[in-house]
Amino acid sequence: MINVGVIGTGMIGQDHIRRMTSVLSGVRVCAVSDVDAATAASVGERVGAAVHTTGQELIADPSVDATLVCSWGPTHEQYVLAAIAAGKPVFCEKPLATTTEACQRIIEAETAYGGRLVQVGYMRRYDSAYRALKAVLDSGQIGNPLLMHCAHRNPSVPGVYEKDMAITDTAVHEIDMVRWMLGEEIRAVRVLVPRRSRNGGILQDPLFLLMETAGGAIVDVEISVNIRYGYDIRGEIVGEDGTAALGELSPLVVRHAGQVATPVPADWRERFIRAYDIELQEWIDGIAGGVPATGPSSWDGYAAAVVSDAGVSALHSGERVPIALMDKPKLYAAEAAA
Ligand SMILES: NC(=O)c1ccc[n+]([C@@H]2O[C@H](COP(=O)([O-])OP(=O)(O)OC[C@H]3O[C@@H](n4cnc5c(N)ncnc54)[C@H](O)[C@@H]3O)[C@@H](O)[C@H]2O)c1
Numbered sequence: 001m002i003n004v005g006v007i008g009t010g011m012i013g014q015d016h017i018r019r020m021t022s023v024l025s026g027v028r029v030c031a032v033s034d035v036d037a038a039t040a041a042s043v044g045e046r047v048g049a050a051v052h053t054t055g056q057e058l059i060a061d062p063s064v065d066a067t068l069v070c071s072w073g074p075t076h077e078q079y080v081l082a083a084i085a086a087g088k089p090v091f092c093e094k095p096l097a098t099t100t101e102a103c104q105r106i107i108e109a110e111t112a113y114g115g116r117l118v119q120v121g122y123m124r125r126y127d128s129a130y131r132a133l134k135a136v137l138d139s140g141q142i143g144n145p146l147l148m149h150c151a152h153r154n155p156s157v158p159g160v161y162e163k164d165m166a167i168t169d170t171a172v173h174e175i176d177m178v179r180w181m182l183g184e185e186i187r188a189v190r191v192l193v194p195r196r197s198r199n200g201g202i203l204q205d206p207l208f209l210l211m212e213t214a215g216g217a218i219v220d221v222e223i224s225v226n227i228r229y230g231y232d233i234r235g236e237i238v239g240e241d242g243t244a245a246l247g248e249l250s251p252l253v254v255r256h257a258g259q260v261a262t263p264v265p266a267d268w269r270e271r272f273i274r275a276y277d278i279e280l281q282e283w284i285d286g287i288a289g290g291v292p293a294t295g296p297s298s299w300d301g302y303a304a305a306v307v308s309d310a311g312v313s314a315l316h317s318g319e320r321v322p323i324a325l326m327d328k329p330k331l332y333a334a335e336a337a338a
């Protein structure tokens with residue numbers, strides 16, 4: 001049984017606690033912590049977990065085998081570094097950290113430790129639709145990928161969501177997915193700014209990202225975070241010999257009153273429910289088997305942060321921003337994306 005401590009008991013923290021307590025096996029939630037002490041206390045009481053005042057205290061708790069970081073992005077670095085210093089596995093929700101420099105500090109700490117301890121929550125790599133799309137691409141059926149069209153649509157976002165988060169919190173999923181799907185790094189990014197949706201409040205919504213990969217494929221991504229009608233994630237690859245796209249994911253089709261309708265997921269919890277189950281079960285099984293991290297690594301978190309930083313700068317400048325990564329440390333050498 002792996003004893004997991006959860007830092008951040010907000011939306012995804014509670015959703016991961018639900019799956020660890022009622023869906024997954026071989027795991028127990030033994031401790032929680034949140035700057036919002038009242039939420040942490042009520043969640044801790046509900047699942048019978050110890051409540052720690054700080055995340056650092058939770059990581060140092062001898063009964064905690066591994067930590068799940070589900071607090072806000074800018075707070076991830078301190079907890080990931082504390083877990084590495086304690087020599088304990090840590091699963092960090094995306095983004096690994098909100099700046100390139102913070103990700104570099106994590107890479108330095110993990111390479112100095114001398115083994116992988118960190119996994120990042122890029123769950124699309126575990127989603128059956130994305131995996132099927134990758135399998136078609138890798139089979140060579142549609143030839144060399146030339147273009148990819150993506151859309152990332154949220155029905156709405158919380159009040160704490162700020163302008164740059166369209167890149168740093170939302171588009172990062174697409175950035176990681178593209179690196180994994182196409183197996184190459186991204187060499188430049190531009191952000192086009194269409195006229196604003198009246199539903200977006202102070203946000204510049206939507207945005208349109210254009211990414212160039214090292215091998216010359218072009219990927220476009222629509223980011224809409226106030227689309228209202230549901231949570232809609234789309235992706236289509238155009239290859240030399242054919243195209244392949246994520247399908248409509250609803251198991252239900254209703255024909256009524258002259259219309260054909262399929263329900264749209266309400267949010268990320270519903271759309272990626274199985275992907276989250278698989279990523280965390282594999283993480284737990286890995287720890288139990290002595291392999292603390294097999295999924296998206298600190299290197300993946302770093303590479304996504306570099307592109308995301310470039311995306312923020314492209315958003316503000318309107319320019320094409322080239323991307324350069326540092327040399328990849330040997331620790332991450334075996335990984336697929338470039
Ligand atoms: N993989 C995914 O699809 C996915 C989905 C949702 C959220 N996320 C990521 O998970 C993280 C949390 O998102 P959320 O939607 O649950 O947000 P949320 O606001 O619902 O919850 C975050 C919680 O972290 C707490 N917190 C903030 N600073 C803290 C600190 N220094 N120490 C401890 N706790 C702190 C807050 O009080 C809050 O309870 C974000 O990084 C987000 O990008 C990932």
Ligand SMILES: O[C@H]1[C@H](O)[C@@H](O)[C@H](O)[C@@H](O)[C@H]1O
Binds near residue numbers: 154169170173268
């Ligand atoms: O933190 C959330 C989460 O990562 C969702 O998967 C994404 O669709 C949202 O845009 C983001 O704000």
